[in-house]
Amino acid sequence: MINKLARRRIAWLALIVIVLFAIAIVAAPVWIIQPFRAQTEKGIAVSYLMRRWSPYVTVGALIISFVLVGWIWSGSRRWFAKAALIIILLPLLAVTWFSRQNHFEWMFNPLVHTAYAKTNDANFVNDSDMVLVVTNNGESVAYPVRLMAYHHLTQDVVGGRAIVATY
Amino acid sequence: MWETTVNGRVLHFHLAGINNQNFIMRDDETGSWWQQITGEAIQGPLKGQQLVSVIHDELTFGLWKKENPQGRVLKPDEAIERAGKYAPADWEARMLKVPVATATLDNTLEPRTLVVGIKVGDASRAYPFDAIVKQSPVLDDLGAQPIVIVLGDDKKSVRAFQRTVDGRKLEFFAKPNSVPLRLTDAETGSEWDFTGKAIAGPMNGKQLQKLYALNDYWFDWKTYNPNTTIYQLGNR
Numbered sequence: 001m002i003n004k005l006a007r008r009r010i011a012w013l014a015l016i017v018i019v020l021f022a023i024a025i026v027a028a029p030v031w032i033i034q035p036f037r038a039q040t041e042k043g044i045a046v047s048y049l050m051r052r053w054s055p056y057v058t059v060g061a062l063i064i065s066f067v068l069v070g071w072i073w074s075g076s077r078r079w080f081a082k083a084a085l086i087i088i089l090l091p092l093l094a095v096t097w098f099s100r101q102n103h104f105e106w107m108f109n110p111l112v113h114t115a116y117a118k119t120n121d122a123n124f125v126n127d128s129d130m131v132l133v134v135t136n137n138g139e140s141v142a143y144p145v146r147l148m149a150y151h152h153l154t155q156d157v158v159g160g161r162a163i164v165a166t167y
Numbered sequence: 168m169w170e171t172t173v174n175g176r177v178l179h180f181h182l183a184g185i186n187n188q189n190f191i192m193r194d195d196e197t198g199s200w201w202q203q204i205t206g207e208a209i210q211g212p213l214k215g216q217q218l219v220s221v222i223h224d225e226l227t228f229g230l231w232k233k234e235n236p237q238g239r240v241l242k243p244d245e246a247i248e249r250a251g252k253y254a255p256a257d258w259e260a261r262m263l264k265v266p267v268a269t270a271t272l273d274n275t276l277e278p279r280t281l282v283v284g285i286k287v288g289d290a291s292r293a294y295p296f297d298a299i300v301k302q303s304p305v306l307d308d309l310g311a312q313p314i315v316i317v318l319g320d321d322k323k324s325v326r327a328f329q330r331t332v333d334g335r336k337l338e339f340f341a342k343p344n345s346v347p348l349r350l351t352d353a354e355t356g357s358e359w360d361f362t363g364k365a366i367a368g369p370m371n372g373k374q375l376q377k378l379y380a381l382n383d384y385w386f387d388w389k390t391y392n393p394n395t396t397i398y399q400l401g402n403r
Contacts, residue, residue: 033184033191044186048200048210104182109252115242119232122240124248127229130323130382131240134168134223140238142231146254147243152182152190153203154241155171162171163221164180164192165241166203 008072015068015085019092022061025054026095030103051099058096065092111151116141136161143167169206169218189391204391225382226324233347234362275397278386283325284395286379287312291392293385298400299325304339304350306330307398314378315339319361320347325382328363328375 029047033039069085076082117124124144125131131142137159148154148167155164171178176196183193189204199211206218224231231238243253276282282293290310299305303318315330315337330337335354342349342358349366350359357368363375381388389395 033186035185035188039186044191044200045210047184052198052211102181102183104184108182109244109247110181111241111244113244116239117242119236119238119240122228122242124243125228125240127227127232128321128323129228130225131228131231132168132223133226133231133235134221135235136221140231140235141241142226142228142235142238143241144228144243145225147241149254150247150252153180153192155179161221162177164169164171165223166168166192 004075008075011068011072015065015072015088018061018065018068019088022054022058022092023095025050025057026099029054054095054099058092058099062092062096065089108150108152111154114154114156132165132167134158134163134165141165168221168223170221171218173213173216173218187390188387220379222377222379224324224326224377225380226319227321230319230321230324230361273386273389276385278384280385282383282385282388283316283327284381284383284388284392285309285314285316285327286392287314289394291388291395292398293383293388293392293395294398295385295400296325296382298398301400304341305398306338313337315350315375316380317348317350317361324361325380326361326363327378327380329378330375332370332373332375 029050032043032047069089073082073085119142122142125142130145132145132148133140133142134156135141135158139159141156141158143154143165145167148165153164153166155162157163171180178194178196180192180194180201182190183200184191186202186209189202191209192201192203193199194201194213197212199208199213199216201208201218206220208214208216247253276293276295281296283296283299284291284293287310290312292307292309294305294316299316299318300322303316305316307314307316313330313336314327316325316327318325330339337352337354339350339352339359342351348361351357352359352370355369357365357370357373359365359370359375363377365371365373
């Protein structure tokens with residue numbers, strides 16, 4: 001009986017450590033890569049690794065956690081222990097979802113359906129507005145700065161040359 | 168502005184983060200991270216690779232429209248426009264009042280002085296916009312390359328060119344009272360337009376080679392071009 005109790009404690013501890021680790025690996029790059037904050041080369045490298053692997057790590061953590069929760073749940077008769085198990089799983093589900101999101105595109109929505117107007121139909125730009133211009137093989141394309149300052153980048157093919165316009 | 172073909176494959180980019188006030192983009196194909204201002208892959212499988220730069224112009228819409236009546240213009244996304252997320256029309260004036268929070272400040276010029284940054288090889292120089300307005304065409308030598316910087320008729324658009332044609336260095340001056348503007352070179356007396364093309368005279372049909380030129384704030388240009396020099400009005 002004592003043996004079983006000890007194993008349940010280890011299972012609880014493992015569950016908490018796994019959940020905290022998953023939260024840390026998802027939250028740390030968000031913290032490091034903040035606007036208006038200085039970044040270091042090492043900080044960027046670590047953030048890249050965490051962003052790269054967190055979608056897999058969180059799923060692994062989720063599978064192990066479900067097994068642990070199932071095991072603890074089946075041997076538990078106290079309702080508050082069961083409630084705690086569910087509450088512990090919620091942040092893990094949240095970071096598993098977040099690790100697959102690009103929150104920078106929440107701030108600056110990408111142009112999904114890129115569309116162009118002919119020069120003379122472009123009534124959404126004033127003559128005094130600045131535009132970024134790429135010209136190639138006789139084709140010339142203007143990217144209004146006002147739009148680029150928000151989207152920051154858009155893909156295009158100008159005169160047969162595949163480019164990304166950035167600002 | 169960058170070419171997206173890398174090792175024979177076209178990459179597709181998304182905004183992925185920020186590194187010291189300059190954004191990082193991520194390509195869907197390999198997941199590598201690229202620094203926008205340098206075009207270099209800083210993390211991931213393609214780390215160390217360099218995108219090929221695409222020389223662009225920064226012009227007023229009115230000037231570009233005259234040069235390219237047959238062009239096309241990127242449209243705003245209607246939902247984003249309706250939500251009011253795009254910058255207001257007067258955002259450039261507002262930006263001038265935003266305080267600067269960069270650590271590597273060089274106060275030779277006021278941080279938000281508007282400059283045109285030009286790079287030739289490893290040499291980079293900041294040309295204060297006011298100096299270009301006063302002196303256009305600005306004749307200079309940058310990293311042993313003779314260059315000319317020209318202000319458009321709108322007094323806002325700027326282009327920079329090499330001023331060596333077929334191994335011959337040219338001295339340009341503005342043709343008085345010409346609208347649209349015309350440059351004349353002292354060596355052959357040919358006439359040149361704002362696109363850098365000779366339209367009359369012995370050089371007729373020749374095209375000046377365009378240079379990388381960026382409209383920027385002084386503090387930003389200095390941050391990413393630490394070895395930049397500053398053009399002094401009346402150097403010549």
